[in-house]
Amino acid sequence: MRTTARLTFKQLRFESVALGVALLALAVFLALDASRVIALDLRACQGPGPGPADCLDRLRELDGLDRQIALGQLLAAILPVFAALVLGVALIGREIERGTTTLAWTLGRSRRRWLLTRSLVVAVALLGVAMVAAAASGFAQQAETPTADLARSFDRIEIRGPLVAVRALAAFSVAVLAGALLGRTLPALLLATVAVAALSLGVDRGMDVWLRSVALPMPESTDYAADRIVDTQWQDLTTGHVLTVSQYLAVVPPAGAPPDWQDTNFSAIPIGVSGSRSGDYAAIEVALLGGTIVLGTIGTLIAVERRRPY
Numbered sequence: 001m002r003t004t005a006r007l008t009f010k011q012l013r014f015e016s017v018a019l020g021v022a023l024l025a026l027a028v029f030l031a032l033d034a035s036r037v038i039a040l041d042l043r044a045c046q047g048p049g050p051g052p053a054d055c056l057d058r059l060r061e062l063d064g065l066d067r068q069i070a071l072g073q074l075l076a077a078i079l080p081v082f083a084a085l086v087l088g089v090a091l092i093g094r095e096i097e098r099g100t101t102t103l104a105w106t107l108g109r110s111r112r113r114w115l116l117t118r119s120l121v122v123a124v125a126l127l128g129v130a131m132v133a134a135a136a137s138g139f140a141q142q143a144e145t146p147t148a149d150l151a152r153s154f155d156r157i158e159i160r161g162p163l164v165a166v167r168a169l170a171a172f173s174v175a176v177l178a179g180a181l182l183g184r185t186l187p188a189l190l191l192a193t194v195a196v197a198a199l200s201l202g203v204d205r206g207m208d209v210w211l212r213s214v215a216l217p218m219p220e221s222t223d224y225a226a227d228r229i230v231d232t233q234w235q236d237l238t239t240g241h242v243l244t245v246s247q248y249l250a251v252v253p254p255a256g257a258p259p260d261w262q263d264t265n266f267s268a269i270p271i272g273v274s275g276s277r278s279g280d281y282a283a284i285e286v287a288l289l290g291g292t293i294v295l296g297t298i299g300t301l302i303a304v305e306r307r308r309p310y
Contacts, residue, residue: 026075027136029068034144077159077167083126085172087172089175094179115301130164131165152279153226163282166286167289207288226278228272228281230272231270231271233271
């Protein structure tokens with residue numbers, strides 16, 4: 001395994017170093033921004049009394065840091081997937097394109113073992129740097145909202161925590177399969193990018209269906225940051241009838257009403273899922289992505305076994 005890891009790293013040295021450094025630098029960037037947010041000590045400005053004289057300056061600095069953290073979190077979700085695509089396509093596609101698989105597959109005892117050991121080396125390294133970036137993303141968000149329980153919150157759940165790493169692994173499995181099927185780096189990268197985009201849309205649509213299937217009327221104490229609101233209904237305070245959005249819009253507002261007009265005879269009822277179920281959400285998405293990883297690995301094994309080494 002050590003020899004395989006060394007040879008694999010040598011093959012992907014440029015991509016591995018460049019992408020690894022970028023992800024680690026991003027993690028450091030997020031950690032530093034989080035430390036600066038913590039150092040602002042905004043709680044001192046929220047307590048009783050006038051507070052420190054520079055509270056306004058602290059709030060202005062926080063606005064800038066919030067924008068930086070939001071950008072950093074977005075990159076922390078995108079870069080691991082990009083790294084997975086580049087490394088996954090190069091792992092086999094480049095070998096076939098250059099013709100070096102002829103020697104490896106001729107002398108090797110098992111193509112499956114050759115594939116699995118190389119894939120495992122890259123997947124473990126990718127998982128490690130993706131988890132570092134995801135952890136830094138979560139740490140920065142926690143610094144922004146120190147009183148929030150992110151383990152029970154839907155707030156930016158897709159761009160922090162284990163979902164970032166699992167999405168990267170799913171993209172890696174798709175990219176390896178594309179490289180094995182096409183045997184050309186650029187076409188395989190384009191195919192893998194399209195496939196991963198379609199996969200992301202499909203998973204997001206499936207998770208939205210699940211959210212709507214378990215959504216319930218939310219209490220007045222709804223935490224709109226932690227809970228996931230998927231719809232709104234309206235209750236007629238006069239009759240007690242509950243209307244959907246389309247039914248509500250059919251009866252209000254009257255012609256000529258301003259955009260922010262709301263009939264005082266109706267009360268909004270948010271329909272959503274409590275943040276306490278964010279763990280269920282993450283587990284289901286991980287299961288869906290895990291199935292993709294398994295199917296991608298099986299497909300790649302079949303493609304490698306049946307493919308000519310050139």
